[in-house]
Amino acid sequence: MTGPLTCMRGIVLTQAWAGSYCTELLAFMGADIIQVEVRKRPDSWRGTYDAPLAERLRQVETAREAWNCNYLYNSVNLNKRCLTLDLQTEDGAATYRRLLPLTDFVVENFSPRVLGNLGFSYEQMAAVRPGVILCSLSAYGHDGPWANIPGIGGTIEPTSGLSALLGYPGGPPMNSGMMYPDAVAGLNAFAAIMAAIRHRNRTGEGQYIDLSMQEANLSFAGEAALEFLRTGRQRERMGNRHPQFAPHGIYRCAGEDKWIAIASESDAQWTRLITALGSPAALSESRFETKALRKENEDALDAAIEGATRTENCEELAARLCSAQVPAAAVHDGIEVARDPALHERGVIAPVRHPEAGEWIQAVIPWRYSGIQNPPVRPAPRLGQHSAEVLAELLGMREEEYERLVAAGISGEGPPD
């Protein structure tokens, strides 16, 4: 292993996105990350045991178990080991207690009362493993009147203020198309745990991190919050527009559902933009002459821009505008992102071979250090893939003992027998 967290180990008691993404990033930092799952109730991002395989995987010979072939799970659990362990059983809890002394940090996203009810509150864990860092990711934090209200990305987005800001001008509030608050919570938890590790390295002191998804996301809506606090104004939904600059939008191009993003932040950029668009008469009108006028006449401006872009190939036009130093980009969907040669060249997307799902392009490590080699990327684990390995390696568990756990459904691979 390479990376700043080499020789560190984290146990993950989370499912779905936020905690899984956070700990995937910690794995990319070199930590040994052990994702703990329960056979009778797999990670919700593995899907249910009766779910069908995704369409294209039906042609992949090795793809048999849908719970090992879910794009959701497999996209945010790279570089981890998967141990199944049912903490609600006596033997499962005892096994977890034996793992704790070998653990530097734990990340969980149970409801606030669950971990304490299992006998693993922060204080109880710290008694077994002094210096441990525990990060709880929950919808609304571990105290306060909403502490026990459940939430996920799709409900945190509205309760954090983000949905009220997302949408077309004059239109209703919207949620993002991707449970975005989970990514925000995951990134914030990642930063918080990194900081806590640095503190522990220097002092030996562990700590408890209480991450409320609502608060992490509200901090990302914070400038609109500050705007309200200072001016009494609720920021309006602006679509793709910018408070100051115009044009600043996404415009239709030739072809089905083809679009280009174009922004102009100065008069010089505007001049280069209209030149690159072939100086159409509609854009040369006096009402678009200055930055202030363009903003004032933004509806007409957007219509005139789209009049010029809608017959253009979006990739060719983006290249032409960028070479004129005008910020522009074709809108890419997920499939196009996976094909983007520049992203391949950067190494931020790369082929990852999963033992069941096969080889596909995935988003991998999003940073480059000049003095640290990033660790090799490993596929997301199959359900319980590393159960025997982890228990033998870390606890010296003999095969008979492991088999007893398997027979009781406490550990093992795949669904319960």
Place this chain on the structure above:
Amino acid sequence: MASALAGIRVIDISTSASGAWCSRMLSGFGADVVMLEGPAGHPMRHEAPFDSSGESIPGAYFLAGKRSAVFDLHADGAAGRLLALSEQSPVVVSSLRQHEWEALGLQPSQLGQGNAVVVHITPYGMTGERAALPGNELTVAALSGWAALNGESARAPLRPVAHQVAMCTGTLAAAAVVGAVIERERSGERGQEIDIAELDAMVSAGSPNVLRGQYTGRSTPRRDGVDITTGPVPVADGHFALTISRAHFWRDAMNVLGLDDLAEDPRWETSWYRQAHREEYAGRVSDAMRQWSKADLFEELAARRVVAGPVLTMDELSTNPHLAERGFWTELDGVTQPGAPFKLSATPWVLPSRPRPNAATRDPAG
């Protein structure tokens, strides 16, 4: 109270929102951040909207908690003075592209006599075919797959609100800086450079979308319109999101809404089945929800532990009793602000009180 980044001084020479968010995160962790601004001030000081005193609100938010000094990076001798300043600062946050470093006549690896951690935060990274291209929140949203997912299918794709690209990137960059600090302290080795691209950060943050299209052979479509499966729908006094994943959420929510036949039919217990046949129930559920206020529906569903969320405005959030009891809102230099994104028990994330950052002071090396 201890600080996670005690003893770390950061020089921020960036001019981007991403760089500003990175150094703000580092400041909250306890680093001493000195922001070097050109004579015209950090570009975010000039970004709308403004308050009644003329201060930029994005500027006030992103630049808080830092010390500020005027430093003209393009003045004669600036490179030498930056080198001198960096000797006392183990971390440098930059948004300069490679050609801009070259124009300064400086190699980042020279900073801190080779001991500095230099984090480069740029739209497309320091290498690759896009490295020198102009980019911003909008273009990164386009290229990362974010925009294609958002908005309505018949209308233009939508970018994320405000500065989400900058915040995701800045947070990732701050964590990467801490990683480099850990590595330096662990190994005793010299500093290093970190290359963080806004586009790479947003591709990472949207990683499920990259794999989904390949497994299914189809791109994820934008929504067709208002629908309970995709986001908030109208209720009596606003909008409300009902995001149903588990069988009991469905059953309990339908009972609350008085749709007992939907609650009892076992076909609807499975998430993938509901997704595939949503046109059979979405309209009825939306109609039933219109009879409720946000608060009443949230209370009823929360009591049954059904995931749901009212669309809250900043007015509602600023007086929200839960956030008040959690102590989320904070006072900084006499102004109420959004507080920490998370609570660390031993090393709280807290922005230090500083003079309002529009009071930029003298050139620190002048």
